Amino acid sequence: MNERSLVLLKPDAVQRAITGQIISRFERAGLKIVAMKMVWIDKKFASIHYPEHLIPIVGKKTLADWDDMGIKTKKTAEELGVEIMEDLMNFTTEAPILAMVLEGIHAVSQIRKMVGHTSPHKAKPGTIRGDFTTISMGFATQRRFGGRNLVHASGTIEEAKKEIDLWFKSEEVHDYKTVHEPHVR
Numbered sequence: 001m002n003e004r005s006l007v008l009l010k011p012d013a014v015q016r017a018i019t020g021q022i023i024s025r026f027e028r029a030g031l032k033i034v035a036m037k038m039v040w041i042d043k044k045f046a047s048i049h050y051p052e053h054l055i056p057i058v059g060k061k062t063l064a065d066w067d068d069m070g071i072k073t074k075k076t077a078e079e080l081g082v083e084i085m086e087d088l089m090n091f092t093t094e095a096p097i098l099a100m101v102l103e104g105i106h107a108v109s110q111i112r113k114m115v116g117h118t119s120p121h122k123a124k125p126g127t128i129r130g131d132f133t134t135i136s137m138g139f140a141t142q143r144r145f146g147g148r149n150l151v152h153a154s155g156t157i158e159e160a161k162k163e164i165d166l167w168f169k170s171e172e173v174h175d176y177k178t179v180h181e182p183h184v185r
């Protein structure tokens with residue numbers, strides 16, 4: 001039940017100077033920071049984190065988003081996915097990212113709930129995306145500026161393990177006890 005998850009505060013969170021507010025939400029929820037660093041990634045690293053197999057997935061999500069908004073297109077999910085990934089590569093490399101490993105009970109699912117829906121206009125109030133941004137991924141794609149949705153959070157325990165290994169060396173991830181742990185273990 002005790003899990004670790006990768007959380008990235010994307011360039012928009014860093015540029016808007018709201019990283020502290022976001023981090024404090026995770027800490028108040030009982031999640032422990034076991035690794036953290038600020039990095040400015042290049043497109044090669046971004047393409048490893050966001051691999052090509054995501055192209056049709058993000059394309060389908062955006063087509064659904066556009067359909068909800070009444071936006072018509074003749075583009076396929078694949079064509080749209082290629083454009084989105086290009087925009088995402090540009091966006092994730094335009095400023096530093098604050099990368100963290102958070103640990104806690106059911107951390108992966110807890111963090112995903114806290115972050116909110118990937119398309120911020122669908123994120124519920126009280127979630128990070130719901131409280132700090134209202135843009136839709138469809139709007140972002142139309143404007144070609146790479147879906148600014150503040151946060152990346154691992155989707156599964158397996159994904160978290162792979163992502164943590166990509167972003168952090170083992171010696172950068174720390175084990176320690178907080179004063180709160182005796183109350184939840």
